[in-house]
Amino acid sequence: MIRLCSACSRLILLTALFFSTSPVARAADASAASGLNVLAFGADPTGRIDSTSAIKQAIESACSRNSVETPGIISVPSGSYKISGVITINCSNITITGAGKGNTTFFPTHAGDVFFAENLGPGPHLYSINFRDFQIYRTDNPPSGSGIHYRKVAGGTIDHVAVVGEFSGIEIESSISLFFSDIDPGGDNTTPLSRLWWVHRAGPNEENPSENFIVNSNSRALHRGSYTYGLLLQDTDGFNMANYHLGFTKGPALEIKAQYPTDIVVGLTFSNGGFDEAQYCIHSTRAPGDTGAREAWNFNGVLCELSDLDGFHNDDPRLINVTAVGSAFFLNGRHGVNLSAGSGFKLGQSIFNANNRENRGGSHVVLSGTVTDVNLDGCSFVRNNGRNPVDYDVILADQADQISVQTSKHAGAAKGDIDNRTGGRHIALSALYSERAENAGTGKSLAGTTLPIGGSHLAPGSCASGAVAIPGARTDMTAIASPAAGDAGDGFQIRAFVSEPGMVIVKVCALTEAIPATVRYNVRVLE
Missing domain, CATH: 3.80.20 (24 nucleotide stem-loop, u2 snrnp hairpin iv. U2 a'; Chain A)
Known part of the structure; x- marks a missing residue:
């Protein structure tokens, strides 16, 4: 109860200050639970005046006072905000929150990143950098830059965000434990080598991106002339994407290739989604000198x-x-x-x-x-x-x-x-x-037909078998068996092999407890 009353008193005081002080002074004191409102720093929601400096000031103010207990929340109300330079975040526990994908829009006019979170301190990472409820909409095609760029960040979220027209929609660089939900990088970018997603290391000796999760993502270009890649995956030790759609790109929907010779791509999981309308759905290739591991893809x-x-x-x-x-x-x-x-x-x-x-x-x-x-x-x-x-x-x-x-x-x-x-x-x-x-x-083929096989109960893993003499068959030849009519039923594996010169064995093996139908099998032996 004491904390609640204190919060109420503080809110009343802040309201009074809002109407009695300058915009900068009001913003400096505005650390209520709703966060720092960029309008108080001079941001223009009509898009006529550049809002880059105002948003940077809001972030700097939050960085000067935030902590794990009191994270810095930057509130961006409904409107269209002109951005003319990179908005950098170099402290932990920052959240940029808009009023919804269709309500808060950033219009970048510069080449380069829009939001760039990077650790410059002595530690290995920034922590907890979050973005939610807005869209980035670029109308030109930049030669480089990302809508949202994480470099050396641990722990962060992107929720309910759309990125349209950037060279790279979302860039994950030597960052770990990020979670993205309901995010749509896409739009129209015809710059060569552009990509909707980019996951890679910050340098050949930097940390592998790892354990990053994306759910509910519709990653598509506006037309097939847009974007070279859907997802360019160059290095990761754990990457998960669920309920996704990747495609409508000029190049591969998922391109896996190294940036540095020691890059690894280990532990991929893609579930409940699809790749479509691209050069390849999934394209994995190797450059000379690559040595990093490639394994455990699902x-x-x-x-x-x-x-x-x-x-x-x-x-x-x-x-x-x-x-x-x-x-x-x-x-x-x-x-x-x-x-x-x-x-x-x-x-x-x-x-x-x-x-x-x-x-x-x-x-x-x-x-x-x-x-x-x-x-x-x-x-x-x-x-x-x-x-x-x-x-x-x-x-x-x-x-x-x-x-x-x-x-x-x-x-x-x-x-x-x-x-x-x-x-x-x-x-x-x-x-x-x-x-x-x-x-x-x-090659040359030899043929024969077995006597009927099946009709008896089989436990899981057990087999019914039959043999057929095929003169000329050798043990180094491949045997193929297929039902002469009908089939054994569901849940059976059929194998054929040359057991000795001139003799082929056909086995009907149960994957579950069942009775295979009685069937003759045509056998061909290929040289």
Whole structure:
């Protein structure tokens, strides 16, 4: 009760002072819970007079008196505010708050950042730098600069903010533990190499950005000629984006490439969102001399569609452990997924539909180069009815190895379901259902049909098996099995392998407790 009465008395006193002193004097005493009002420092909400100096004075006043217990709150009422220079924040515990995205607008007229929070002190970070309830709207295209730029900041939020037309919408530089919600970087910027989001280190020996979270973000340009990147991710040790939309960009929606040779990109999580209408949905590449780690990326359940080239493209051999289970790759211009390097890609239960949209000789999935350990089990490859057909559902080439394409559904690509031309020897291929009479391969094929397999109860992990003699089959050849008619049912994995010269074993293994239907299996052995 004492604190409440004290606050009431102080509010009455401040109200009296507001009407009896100059603007600067009023602002110096205005530290009530509602914060420092920029109007008291001379900001002009009509946009006719430059408000840069007034907002800087409000921040300086807050920095001179704030603390963890009494953070500095800068209040920006409804209106349009002209900004002609960078507004810097060099102290901790600062919040810039407007009256809403559609009510408070900053109009920058200079090249460079609009808001720039940077630690200049002896410690490693600034702490708790927050922005909420306003929009930044630029009408020209600057050669550089960001709408909101964090450098060496730990802990901060951006809530209910839109950034339109900046070279970089939001820039996260050697900053950690930031949380952004309901933020929309976008608009129209045709400057080369511009980006909606940029995450990177402040220098080759600086801290990795880490554990930053973005939720509810619609990051899109106004038209496809705008912005080179949606999200340019150059270094991070933990980056999370949920309920998002990235795209409508001239370059990749998500571009992952190093700025410095030791940059790392570790611990990515993208959930409940999508990439679309970009050069690539996800593009990961390596420059000569790069040594930093690339691992633990999670794209489960994402939608990737309408890219000009590939949905997911990787040529970086350092990349390991990528999970994109249950994702969808639709209407991409060339390939749905194109991997030529890396290891440990889990893409099972995904859907591939109507890729090769631009008639570029594309296929749903291309695995080539040195890529290893790719799982495509349980995927559905859909016929491109009424569109440019894909050449193959899956192409295996070069030294691609440890590939599994089992219990998948094929609806008939133009040239075949699977084109296996790889030199790898650890290939497991079988189809749960195919509209084609055979799986396609580039080498010599040998064939046979098993006796009926199934009809008995199977515990999880147990298998029903059958054998078929196929003269000429060798243990270094790849065997493919598909039902001659019908299928085993849901929840089964079908494997085929040459057990000894001239003999192929087909196994129907239960993923859960079930009884597989009794089915004969057509077997092809590819040389």
